[in-house]
Amino acid sequence: MRRARRASVEETPQGPARAAQYVRMSTDHQKYSTENQRDAIASYAARHDLMIVRTYEDQGRSGLRIEGRDALKQLIDDVRHRRADFSVVLVYDVSRWGRFPDADESAYYEYTCKEAGIKVQYCAEQFENDGSLSSTIIKSMKRAMAGEYSRELSAKVFAGQCRLIGLGFRQGGTPGYGLRRQLIDEHRTPKICLGRGEYKSLQTDRIILRPGPPEEVAVVQRIYRQFVLQLKSEAEIAAMLNLEGIPNEFGRPWTRGTIHQILTNEKYVGNNVYNRVSFKLKQKRIVNPPEMWVRAQDAFDAVVDSDFFHAARRIIEERTKRLTDQEMLERLTLLLKQKGHLSGLVIDEGDEMPSSSVYRTRFGSLIRAYHLVGYDPGRDYQYIETNRALRTRFPEVLSQTMAGILQAGGTVELDKLTDILEINGEIRVSIVIARCLHTQTGLLRWKLRLDTGLRPDITIAIRMDEENEQILDYYLLPSIDMSSDKLKLAEENGIYLDAYRFDDLDAFFNFSARNDLGIAA
Known part of the structure; x- marks a missing residue:
């Protein structure tokens, strides 16, 4: 009877193996939609008796780096910390796993799964990822081809951007004080001037620079006259403008650096300059020498006379050369x-x-x-200047948030004493900006102090990037889930905190909207 019972247990079917699927759609390869990947993965799972129990999805994310791919980072984190409740990871193909320029990085993340006893299977590839010699060779070639595709695409995009620069079209960046972005169609017919945060909607449209309001143009021309004719320094000019109550393009006080930027940027004489800084394949940011710059002369209407610009340049160069x-x-x-x-x-x-x-x-x-x-x-004492810059940026962030709420159909009131926003007369929201800190080991950290004394219902925590120049992402932190007034964020924080992470505030604005309800019977 014992033998019979043991045989009966051994013959009991175990059921399908548990699997997780990872899908990714990049902005530069839209044909790989996540829906198509899901369908292919589902067919593969049915053929191989696998049950998909978890999905990790990265929408609109480049495969060049793991940074920004929160779903893949969460998958690897679950595997490393033994939280994975599956034994197989299903991916559409090798390129969806990543187009890492270094093929070893792709192999490293796959090996991390393998080391934890979890297999990675590529559902649309013509080989089985079984560790055989043939599959290893093919997979290595696929990884190298995926990285090479990114390099070739980068070269093609760069060549296209250089051609557009030569035609006089602006390629990104803020226009600068005294300038505006002008939208034109494919026949160079002017359309509208774009405001801050506005972008073109048609692929055939282009952007050029044009002189801004007359009062701003007059300030720029005055800066050049003060510098060239009256031999005033950048700091003296900045102090003069601040004393007169004239703000810069961001509504902030002028500094020596902002005046210096106006005196050295060729766009004020109508030149279109590109490739001053390279950030190819999202690797290392490089400041290029002038001989590598791409320049189109007289591409825009000049704001200042070229004689004044070259005179200012000579003064600055001589000041350094001597x-x-x-x-x-x-x-x-x-x-x-x-x-x-x-x-x-x-x-x-x-x-x-x-x-x-x-x-x-x-x-x-x-x-x-x-x-x-x-x-x-x-x-690093630079945090003093960084904190000062973030403090001056806070009013702009506050006003943009209020504008987004109003545009979504909500109402908002600002308590000028505490900077607390009251939305729809119901929800109190606090905004904090966290600067990025670099540890001695090269890791990134963000420290937050929540305004628990003001009792906000939600805190919008804004993380700055590693240069503390651009917004990295947003955390919408409900007070009911925050047990402490101090919070320390890392690049990866686990599902407890990263569940509140967003790339923008669109979800928050939608949450703020008011909706009409029908009459109930």
Whole structure:
């Protein structure tokens, strides 16, 4: 009877194996829709007796890096921490797993799954991922081809952008003070001027720059006259404009750096310049030398006379050329004594100082220049300037959020004393901006202090990118789920926190909308 019972247990069917599916759609390859991938994966699962119990989906995400691909990061995190309740990961093909420029990175994430006892199967490939010699060779070739496709596409896109620059079309970026973005059609017929945050909707439309309001153009021309004819420094001009209550393009006070940018940017004489900075394949950001720039002369209507622009350039170049290395270091030493610390922003705001980029060019890096004057930036004091910049940016973020609520159909009132937003007379919302911190090991961290004393129902936590220049993402944190007034975020925070993460505030604006309800019987 024992043998019979044991035989009966062994013959009991175990059921289908549990599987998770990973789907990804990139913005540059729309034919791979997630629906098509799901259908192919479902057919594969049915043929191989697999039951899909979990889905990880990245919508509109490039496969070049794992950064920004929250679903894949969550999958790997679940696998590493033994939270995975499946034994197989199903992916449409090798390229959906990733188009990493380094094929070893793709292999690394797959090996992470394999090490935890979880197989990765590619449902639309002509090989079985069974570890055989043939499948290993084919898979390695596929990975290399996926990365090579990204490199070829990057080269083609760059060539196309250079051609458009030569035709006088603007390729991204803010217009700058005294300029506006003009939308034109394929026949170069002017359409409308685009405001901040507005983009073209037709593929055939293009954007050029045109002079802005007359009062802004007059300020730009005045800046050049003050600098060239009256020999005033950038700091003196900034102080003069701030004293007169004239804000810059973002509604903030002028600084030496913002004045310097106007005096050195060729767009003010109508030149279209591109490729100053490279960020190809989302790898390392590189500042290119002038000989690599792509330039189209007289592409736009000039705001200032070319004679004034070239005179300003000569003054700035001579101001730098006439300084020897020793003199530059002496000025840096004096600035250090005045400020007590050094950073790129401190140097750029220093009167009669060469710019931080000049120090980088002359000495190889700012760190080397610091060491030459005996300064050890053991602690990064740049956070002072970063915090100041974020404080000046807060009113803009606040006004944009209020505008989004109103546009969605909601109502909003601002408590000017606390900056708390009351939406539809029902929900209190607080906004905090978290600067990015770099740990000694190279990791990124964000520290938040929640305004629990003000008792907001929701806190919108805005994470800045690693340069603290652009918004990275948003966390909509309900107070009912927050047990502490202090929060420390990493790049990956697990489902408990990342469930509240959003790339934009569209979901929040939709949540703020008011909807008409029908009359109930």
